[in-house]
Amino acid sequence: MHIDPFTIVIFTVIISLLMSAGLYLVPRAYLTDIKGIRYWATALLLMATSWLLLALYGIIPNFFSLVIGTTLGFLALVFYFHALVAFKEFKVSVRWLYVLVAIVFIGHIYFVHISFNMAAKIVLTSLSVAVVLLANSFLLLTKQHGICPRSHRLTAAFFAFASCVYVIRAIYYLVWNIQPEQTLFQHNIVQDIAYLTNAIFIVGTSFGFALMCNEKYLTEKNQAQVDLKKSVSLLNTILESTEDALLAVDLTGKITKYNSLFVKMWAIPELMFNAKSDELLLNFVLSQLVDKESFINEVINIYKHLHDDTFSELHFNDGRIIERYSRPQYLNDEPVGRVWSFRDVTERKRMEQRLRDSENSFRNLFENAPLPYQSLDIEGNLLYVNQAWLDMVGCQLKDVVGRFFGDFMIESSKLLVTQTFSQFKKEGYVSSPIFELVCRDTREERLVTVNGRISRDAQGLFQHTHCILIDVTEQYRLEVELKESEFRWKFAIEGAGDGVWDWNIETDEATYSKRWKEMLGYDETDILPLNDEWAMRIYPDDQSYVAKNMQDYLQGKTEIYVVEYRLKCKDDSYKWILGRGMVVSRGKDGQPLRMIGTHTDITERKAAEEEIKQLAFFDPLTGLPNRRKLSDRLHYSIAINRRNHSQFAVFMMDLDKFKAVNDSLGHAAGDELLKQVAARIINCLRESDMVARLGGDEFVLVLENLKIPKAAEKIALKVIADLTLPFQLSNNHTVQIGASIGISIYPQDGNTSEKLMDHADTALYQAKDNGRGCFAYFSEVSSTINNV
Numbered sequence: 001m002h003i004d005p006f007t008i009v010i011f012t013v014i015i016s017l018l019m020s021a022g023l024y025l026v027p028r029a030y031l032t033d034i035k036g037i038r039y040w041a042t043a044l045l046l047m048a049t050s051w052l053l054l055a056l057y058g059i060i061p062n063f064f065s066l067v068i069g070t071t072l073g074f075l076a077l078v079f080y081f082h083a084l085v086a087f088k089e090f091k092v093s094v095r096w097l098y099v100l101v102a103i104v105f106i107g108h109i110y111f112v113h114i115s116f117n118m119a120a121k122i123v124l125t126s127l128s129v130a131v132v133l134l135a136n137s138f139l140l141l142t143k144q145h146g147i148c149p150r151s152h153r154l155t156a157a158f159f160a161f162a163s164c165v166y167v168i169r170a171i172y173y174l175v176w177n178i179q180p181e182q183t184l185f186q187h188n189i190v191q192d193i194a195y196l197t198n199a200i201f202i203v204g205t206s207f208g209f210a211l212m213c214n215e216k217y218l219t220e221k222n223q224a225q226v227d228l229k230k231s232v233s234l235l236n237t238i239l240e241s242t243e244d245a246l247l248a249v250d251l252t253g254k255i256t257k258y259n260s261l262f263v264k265m266w267a268i269p270e271l272m273f274n275a276k277s278d279e280l281l282l283n284f285v286l287s288q289l290v291d292k293e294s295f296i297n298e299v300i301n302i303y304k305h306l307h308d309d310t311f312s313e314l315h316f317n318d319g320r321i322i323e324r325y326s327r328p329q330y331l332n333d334e335p336v337g338r339v340w341s342f343r344d345v346t347e348r349k350r351m352e353q354r355l356r357d358s359e360n361s362f363r364n365l366f367e368n369a370p371l372p373y374q375s376l377d378i379e380g381n382l383l384y385v386n387q388a389w390l391d392m393v394g395c396q397l398k399d400v401v402g403r404f405f406g407d408f409m410i411e412s413s414k415l416l417v418t419q420t421f422s423q424f425k426k427e428g429y430v431s432s433p434i435f436e437l438v439c440r441d442t443r444e445e446r447l448v449t450v451n452g453r454i455s456r457d458a459q460g461l462f463q464h465t466h467c468i469l470i471d472v473t474e475q476y477r478l479e480v481e482l483k484e485s486e487f488r489w490k491f492a493i494e495g496a497g498d499g500v501w502d503w504n505i506e507t508d509e510a511t512y513s514k515r516w517k518e519m520l521g522y523d524e525t526d527i528l529p530l531n532d533e534w535a536m537r538i539y540p541d542d543q544s545y546v547a548k549n550m551q552d553y554l555q556g557k558t559e560i561y562v563v564e565y566r567l568k569c570k571d572d573s574y575k576w577i578l579g580r581g582m583v584v585s586r587g588k589d590g591q592p593l594r595m596i597g598t599h600t601d602i603t604e605r606k607a608a609e610e611e612i613k614q615l616a617f618f619d620p621l622t623g624l625p626n627r628r629k630l631s632d633r634l635h636y637s638i639a640i641n642r643r644n645h646s647q648f649a650v651f652m653m654d655l656d657k658f659k660a661v662n663d664s665l666g667h668a669a670g671d672e673l674l675k676q677v678a679a680r681i682i683n684c685l686r687e688s689d690m691v692a693r694l695g696g697d698e699f700v701l702v703l704e705n706l707k708i709p710k711a712a713e714k715i716a717l718k719v720i721a722d723l724t725l726p727f728q729l730s731n732n733h734t735v736q737i738g739a740s741i742g743i744s745i746y747p748q749d750g751n752t753s754e755k756l757m758d759h760a761d762t763a764l765y766q767a768k769d770n771g772r773g774c775f776a777y778f779s780e781v782s783s784t785i786n787n788v
Contacts, residue, residue, distance in 0.1 A: 010055060012199045016048035019206045039083030040209055046076035047202060063109075070125055071105045077132040080205070084139050087212065092139070097132065104128050126170035133163035133201075151211035158204035165197040245342040248329065251306070255281070256337060265322070265342055290315040302326055306335040313345075320346045372448075372469040378462045380405050380421045392448075392471065394441030410436045410445060420450075425462065428454045434472065447473045479559075499599040501581075503531055505554075505592050510534065519601050521570035539566035539574055546579070554583070554592050561595075564602065576606040619693040621671055622678035630692035630700055634753035637702060641746055648746050649712040651701035652760035653719070656738035656772045658697040669729050673737070676727050684718045700757070706745070716741050716775040724773065740767040741775035749778045 053069030078097040085092050107124045140156035245262035286292045314322040322342050329337040372389035406417035413435040424430040432449040452467030499516025510531040527533050542565035553561040561581040566574040581597025617629040637648050662670035681691045688704040723739040742764030750756040759778040767776040
């Protein structure tokens with residue numbers, strides 16, 4: 001029994017038209033992928049048209065029924081593929097399919113109108129259709145985001161099934177049916193299955209596509225809900241993390257959103273919010289303001305001009321100053337409400353006032369300063385001068401501002417100003433060049449030195465200079481007189497205990513006084529009359545420093561030659577020497593020819609300075625830093641770690657059983673033990689760490705560069721373990737002690753040196769209470785106290 005092919009074709013046409021119309025009527029609001037749906041609807045419409053033309057076979061010309069009808073059916077499969085590509089958002093080219101459509105169209109013209117081979121036409125159609133159906137199936141099975149939904153697999157199964165049927169159909173007509181068909185609707189089982197498969201394929205794939213669309217719609221809807229929740233969460237997080245108090249209201253003034261800082265700033269009780277009375281809330285807010293009427297007028301004016309941004313300062317009764325900002329909230333370019341932000345600027349306003357007061361004080365100080373001051377622009381023109389400058393030059397301010405600084409010099413100094421200012425701009429500073437200035441009132445010439453720096457903006461560009469002028473006229477006169485008299489009194493220095501040297505710069509010969517040689521432990525005949533005898537005895541680390549000072553003096557870069565360094569004695573020891581000298585003879589070209597100077601033994605003074613430094617900052621017994629040095633280090637560490645947002649630890653440590661050793665073996669043994677303890681602690685620490693002795697058996701350790709606070713435990717355990725090992729004293733006694741440590745961590749346990757020390761001391765007492773020979777964190781002690 002055969003199924004009537006004509007009936008199946010008519011059924012296929014009707015069902016295709018109905019499903020196509022249904023897809024065209026899908027509202028755009030339901031799915032975002034409208035393009036894919038329209039392609040699928042077009043495919044169904046083309047399929048219906050194709051089978052309608054085939055159904056009219058024999059009634060209309062074969063070109064329309066067989067060629068155009070079959071080609072439109074094949075084109076419908078291409079539109080299926082196009083719909084799936086758009087639906088799955090793949091970047092796949094479909095040009096090859098349109099080329100295949102053209103080939104199929106030309107083949108059908110040949111087989112229908114030229115060779116009249118209906119079997120060949122069916123083979124061509126079946127194979128082409130099978131290829132496109134299989135391509136659609138593979139496209140559906142392609143995973144997207146790592147998954148292949150069930151609806152995609154179902155639709156792919158329909159495509160694959162139809163492809164297999166059309167392959168079988170092509171094989172049947174290619175192998176077994178040698179005689180060409182003369183009718184379209186030949187009654188045989190293969191043809192019946194093909195027509196029935198086509199009807200099932202259209203219904204099944206369209207049903208599968210509907211499932212795919214519904215699944216995508218639900219997925220996108222769920223994703224949109226998730227995105228909305230994330231957006232709301234992000235908005236709430238932003239509201240709570242901002243430093244401003246925020247309030248959102250609609251156009252009627254009803255509150256729609258606020259953050260916790262708004263409630264805190266205005267000290268609004270929770271009950272007032274629960275009452276949901278905007279009038280009650282407004283009255284509460286107004287009660288805190290100094291000028292209530294002004295604020296009310298501002299609000300009224302804001303709601304008259306809904307598009308304006310506004311700003312004002314609110315002064316509270318308790319002295320606080322709040323900056324108030326208000327901006328419109330827009331929806332579709334129309335204002336729907338306003339967002340109010342409030343920022344507490346009380347402290348900033350106070351700082352600004354203090355800054356203004358400081359600036360006024362500085363300006364008064366500047367105006368009344370005894371030293372002349374000037375500020376120049378990039379061309380060297382005067383921008384500002386103080387009264388001392390005007391008094392020195394004898395001018396009024398109106399006659400000075402805008403003029404070149406060199407205009408107030410003699411001609412030779414004016415040229416020097418031009419040269420020096422170029423170097424000043426290049427290096428950023430000027431240090432004591434001497435100029436000759438003319439006083440306009442008295443026409444008196446004065447020698448002045450200039451010291452200054454350049455002020456630059458954030459981009460490093462020149463803004464202006466800051467320069468101080470010093471009148472050195474009298475000083476220069478005294479220096480000239482001093483130089484003239486130095487040659488007369490230099491030989492009297494020998495009687496004061498200083499060694500005298502005389503250097504012939506041209507020949508590099510030098511003579512040294514008897515006292516000079518005795519100072520270093522040499523006899524008269526031990527030293528040759530050469531400058532190298534002095535140079536070779538300079539301490540290696542001091543050689544470059546001494547040579548530079550000598551060279552700068554000889555080249556005129558410095559006015560005097562005074563230098564402190566070490567000289568080697570005959571017994572290979574070194575003495576600290578104060579070397580002074582002056583050029584007493586120059587050639588016609590101004591080059592130095594002869595230099596005379598003295599050497600003063602300052603070894604005892606240097607030793608005294610070192611001893612004072614040692615006593616001031618170090619423990620005399622152990623050589624460790626003392627309390628003063630520790631205080632400096634703690635202040636430095638706090639500043640560095642505050643800037644770097646890092647941590648460091650403070651250990652307060654006491655020695656266990658030390659008093660027993662001190663009492664039984666004497667103070668000498670106790671002192672020796674403390675020295676050994678200090679050495680062991682140093683061996684446990686890194687180079688960046690520090691240990692100080694406060695006195696007795698109390699030590700403080702400062703541990704830098706802590707990645708995590710628990711890193712302090714390793715060092716604490718190592719110190720305790722090392723100090724537990726026996727100590728061998730010089731009196732053949734072996735003693736064993738221990739250590740207890742209290743630990744505080746910056747910044748959580750304190751942000752000042754006093755708090756860190758106190759908290760470490762508190763932790764130390766806890767360590768002792770825990771049985772000694774252990775350590776305790778202040779954070780743990782604090783937690784225990786809080787729990788109690």
